[in-house]
Amino acid sequence: MTENxxxxxxxxxxxxxxxxxxxPKVLHPIGGRTLVGHxxxxxxxxxxxxxEVVVRHERDQVVAALAAEHPEAVIVDQDEVPGTGRAVQVALDALPEGFDGDVLVLSGDVPLLEAETLQALVDGHRAAAAAATVLSALVDDPNGYGRIIRDASGDVARIVEQKDADDAEKATREINAGVYVFRxxxxxxxxxxxxxDNAQGEMYLTAVIGLLRAAGEKVxxxxxxxxxxxxxxxxxVQLAEAARTLNDRIVRRWQREGVTIQDPATTWxxxxxxLSPDVTILPNTHVLRASTVASGAIIGPDTTLVSTEVGEDATVRRSxxxxxxxxxxxTVGPFSYLRAGTTLGADGKIGAxxxxxxxxxxxxxxVPxxxxxxxxxxxxxVNLGxxxxxxxxxxxxxxxxxxxDxxxxxxxxxxxxxVRLGAGAKTAAGAVVRKDVPAGALAMSVAPQRNVAGWVEKNRAGTAAADAAARADSAE
Structure with missing residues (x-):
């Protein structure tokens, strides 16, 4: 295979x-997908x-989710040797024979990186003819992350994990994002x-960076x-922060596409x-999964749509x-509940x-x-009373x-x-319809009304209702 x-x-x-x-951590969802799904x-x-996706802990759960969400991914099982280095090693062994191109390593719990960032990383790696390229970030609080350690000339010397870092290294603000490209x-x-041989007893992928530098290779x-x-x-905590970051990104994208989102802070x-241009989304509204909303529709407030299709100029509120x-x-709502398989035609209504x-x-x-x-x-x-x-x-x-009809x-x-009601049929108030109703017929199931005089005074003596009835009888 070629080097490209x-x-x-x-x-x-x-x-x-x-x-x-x-x-499993990588199966926790944000934005309608699992972390690894993103x-x-x-x-x-x-x-x-x-x-390739390298799996080990909770292997069966992860594999089942991947089969449903991304069946094209190749599953690679890591053995009992711990560490990211071993994970990549077994992945390399599973590549097609003779593969000698570039290997982009991603973390299944880093869901917010965009394709443009990763493509630029690969392109830069190739343009520099580097043995490896590391994605880093400058942060105010680097606690918990591996640190990028540079030499006197500013080049990457090595990556040190948090638990192996000394005080000076821990003070470094440039962190390893856990994303790499290697030849x-x-x-x-x-x-x-x-x-x-480290504090964690793991085979670190980051150790490769120092080894490449020691061999005179460019990093x-x-x-x-x-x-x-x-x-x-x-x-x-970090899951919620990532979900908010992703949602803010999605909301801004749709606003720039012509969608009015009245309160981004409460819209998910x-x-x-x-979404189509000229959709309006009102506060406290969730539009989830594969939902589609056509132009002119108004969704919300206080509404949740899950894999639901909304037509042009429709209104769904508090539902x-x-x-x-x-x-x-x-029109739908307020306080309506449309369960799976509901189809409401044009100009229809599902009410309160x-x-x-x-x-x-x-x-x-x-259905008012x-x-x-x-x-x-x-x-x-049709009008259902x-x-x-x-x-x-x-x-x-x-x-x-x-x-x-x-x-x-x-x-x-x-x-x-x-039961079937023919076209143009009607039912009387309180009807219990157990048989088919022919077209144009009126269905009734009403017994003659019977009034039992004096029932309240006899059976509810001493109550306010009995006293009121007695006063009414006296007045008459």
Missing amino acids: TLAIVVLAAGQGTRMKSRL VLATAAQLGADTV AGLLRAELAKVTT AVSIAADTAATFGINDR IDDDVT EATLAVIGARA YVETKNAQIGDDSK HLSYVGDAIVGRG ASTITANYDDVNKHRTEIG EVHTGSHTVLVAP
């Missing part, structure tokens, strides 16, 4: 004990010949010399312009979301929708305190308030309700599935 080929190695074998979690999504933009052949040769360094993007995540948008489709000019699930609601149809519509097909121009519900579950199976139901109608 590129392999990417993502290190995801660490235990992540400081997260204090059953979930790294791999960025890596995919670089056009590498191969991308594969030289990396193989120098890794063979690395030992575990370059690139200082990252965006310091925050280089930070690794080791605990929940995942990385896979698609939650998951795996739903909301048509153009439709309505829950829907697996329901296809046609154009111009309205206090209703449940589940496992139903609702035609065009207040507190109409589809009783779709018989304690064993779910059943469907079919409602034709221009059907109007009275308040508190119960449609006991499976």
Whole structure:
């Protein structure tokens, strides 16, 4: 293979004990993706010949997540020898035979680096004909990070880990970002010399830098312009900081694309979301996963969309929708709950305190308030009166309700599935519909009203209601 080929190695074998979690560190999510998922999504933009992920701790969980999120990644298992140096060594062994290009090493817990930064790192490495190039950052508080130690001429002399650093080295503000580019052949040769003789008892990848310098090879360094993007995540505090940094980046990107975001501090948008110009997002709103929002739509306040499609000029306020489709000019809310499989047609309405699930609601149809519509097909121009519900579950199976075009139901109608209402049919208030209703028919289930005189005074003697009834009787 030519020297211009590129392999990417993502290190995801660490235990992540400081997260204090059953979930592997690299699988904690921010912005709708796992930490390692962000790294791999960025890596995919670089056009590498191969991308490998080195795993060890919680191996099965990590591999299962990678199979779902990035099945193209090559899984490499690290053995019992600890350390980043050993992780890269086994990754090199897994590369195609004869590979002698460049190896870009990334950390699975550094999710905010962008493809442009990494491409510039690779390009600079090649232009300098360096044996290795290190990405560094200048920080006010370097505690916890490896330090870049430079020689008298300003070149990189070595990288020293926090636990192995003396006081002078600890005072250095230039930190190692854990991102490197190496020439594969030289990396193989120098890794063979690395030992575990250090405070951690690990095979450090950083030791290769000193060995290359000792061999007279050139080691370059690139200082990252965006310091925050280089930070690794080791605990929940840093996880939250990274999530906020990523969200701020996403919000600014959409604002520059013509989206009005009234309160960026309370708006959260995942990385896979698609927004169109002239969308308005009001405070306390989360737009998550693969949601798409078309031009002119207003989302919020106090709204959560998860993998939901919103059409042009629609309005969704104080509501939650998951795996739903909301048509153009439709209105949802306040306090609506659209569950998976809900489709609301153009100019439709799902109003206050309505829950829907697996329901296809046609154009111009309205479910204004206090209703449940589940496992139903609702035609065009339908109006479901207040507190109409589809009783779709018989304690064993779910059943469907079919409602034709221009059907109007009275308040508190119960449609006991499976049942079908023909086009133009109507139901009386309080109807319990157990049989199909023909087109244009009125369904009623009303018993004659019976008034029992004197019932309150006889059965609730001494109550305020009984006293009021007695006074009314006397007045009459």
